[in-house]
Amino acid sequence: MELKETEKNLLEAVSHIIENDGFTKIGVNRIANQAGCDKVLIYRYFGGLDGLLVEWAKRHDYYSFAYSEFIETIKRAEGKDIKQIVKDVLMRQLHYLKDNVLMQELLVWELSGHSSFKGIIEERERSGYKLQEELNRYLNIDNDNDMSIAIIISAINYIVLFTRQYHRLNGIDFSKPEAWDRLETLISKYVGFIFANSSL
Numbered sequence: 001m002e003l004k005e006t007e008k009n010l011l012e013a014v015s016h017i018i019e020n021d022g023f024t025k026i027g028v029n030r031i032a033n034q035a036g037c038d039k040v041l042i043y044r045y046f047g048g049l050d051g052l053l054v055e056w057a058k059r060h061d062y063y064s065f066a067y068s069e070f071i072e073t074i075k076r077a078e079g080k081d082i083k084q085i086v087k088d089v090l091m092r093q094l095h096y097l098k099d100n101v102l103m104q105e106l107l108v109w110e111l112s113g114h115s116s117f118k119g120i121i122e123e124r125e126r127s128g129y130k131l132q133e134e135l136n137r138y139l140n141i142d143n144d145n146d147m148s149i150a151i152i153i154s155a156i157n158y159i160v161l162f163t164r165q166y167h168r169l170n171g172i173d174f175s176k177p178e179a180w181d182r183l184e185t186l187i188s189k190y191v192g193f194i195f196a197n198s199s200l
Contacts, residue, residue, distance in 0.1 A: 007045050009035040014056045018102055023109035026053075050119045057120040060102045062093050063128035063153075064120075074134045082138040083195045089131070090152055090187050097160045098180070104164060107157055139194070148194045152187060159183065 013034035017025050028049050032039035046052040058064045070089055077085055097103050110121060132146055139145040163174040172179050 004045070006035070006037050006041055009037065010042060010045065010052060011056050011059065014052065015060070015102060018105050022105055054119040054123050057106065057123060060100070061106060061120060061124055062096050062103060063124045063131070065127070066092070067127040067131045070131060071134060074131075082135065083191060086135060086149070086194070087188055087191050090149075090156065090191065091184060093153065094156050094160070094180075094184065094187070097156065104161060107161060145194050148190070152190055156187070 010031060013031045014026065016034055017030060026049075028039045028042055031049075031052070032042060042048065042052055046055055066089060070085065074082070074085055097107075106120070132149065135149075136146065159169060159174070162169055167173055167175040172182070174180065
């Protein structure tokens with residue numbers, strides 16, 4: 001969708017508010033004031049706050065845009081390449097979340113159960129599962145591979161979010177780069193386990 005200048009300003013206003021004050025300050029009036037426009041434009045362009053947040057998430061939520069980034073690579077891949085692509089998707093998730101405060105704030109606030117995030121969660125599930133469906137063409141779906149990948153995704157999210165506040169998890173000091181190196185090695189190993197029972 002080609003964005004008008006006002007639409008871009010509204011999306012940038014959402015990012016500005018989250019970066020400076022978190023999701024607790026997100027609201028139609030605050031966003032409109034930050035963007036320097038009338039709040040009626042939020043409804044005109046996005047259908048309301050929920051629509052604006054979903055559009056914002058498409059630009060900042062990893063699994064809302066991972067499909068478009070990886071789908072062509074998957075379609076062109078030969079079977080033997082898929083294991084590396086899965087590793088790339090998960091490693092990119094880890095690095096993106098670790099370096100992206102906006103994404104971290106989004107996940108934290110979603111866990112509060114606020115209704116405004118239902119659309120974002122649905123968009124992530126829709127886009128993320130499309131990626132999983134493509135991968136399922138290469139995986140043995142009788143071996144709960146989708147569950148295995150869901151566990152890795154969840155572990156990445158939890159470790160990154162937990163270690164924002166507390167450096168140690170199960171005795172591992174995540175303030176040290178070598179802890180993250182170990183995590184990457186284990187993710188790669190777990191992906192190997194997923195593919196161990198496939199034909200690849």
